Amino acid sequence: MLKHDLVRVKHMRDGAEEIQKFIQGKTKNDLEHDRMLSLAIVQLLEIIGEAANKVTPEFCAKYTQIPWKSVVGMRNRLIHGYFDIDLNIVWKTVVDEIPSLNKALTEIIKTEEFADGETAE
Template sequence: MSKIDDVTRLRHILDATTEACEMISGKTRNSLDTDRTLSLALVKLTEIVGEAAANVSKEKQNELSQVPWRDVISMRNRLIHAYFDVDLHIVWQTVTEDLPLLVEALRIIR
């Protein structure tokens, strides 16, 4: 199995982040309570962001110190390990407030 390089992982983060942000266009916080598909999709995309972040090398993480790596990875861990108790308010806050900032921090790889 080939090792995925940092640039590819960063693109995975950027792609999943961008997709999550696009999915909420025209939506409200209440949409997560009424649209199960949307809530599951946003959780999955956030998990992907965190999983890819966890696999970016420490060297690249240090180089991109503007990215809150620990927070991104911790969010993934909370979603994966506490799948039975996902707080949709936190998911909404993450997608509407934190992920757009992550896109900005990673736009250098475009």
């Protein structure tokens, strides 16, 4: 594993954790009417996707539980379709997908740090 793969996965995990904090106690209606919340969530999804795009193919092949292409695809859609973001899809993603993504990323970090003899952050 290249060191930068783990750094990128940590960036992804950090973004996922932030999203979960931001939406705690919120509804889809909040996302639709709170511009700051929607901009923050979209930016974090873009960061997660950009970090995923920088992970090496070898690392992606090792951890197939992460839908790497879908994560990058979401980033691309948000970046290039910024004028037409569907907040229903964003909400569904953060509620249905981000918790399991966060859990899987945390497990990958623990596995990789254990293999390298590091301490988990």
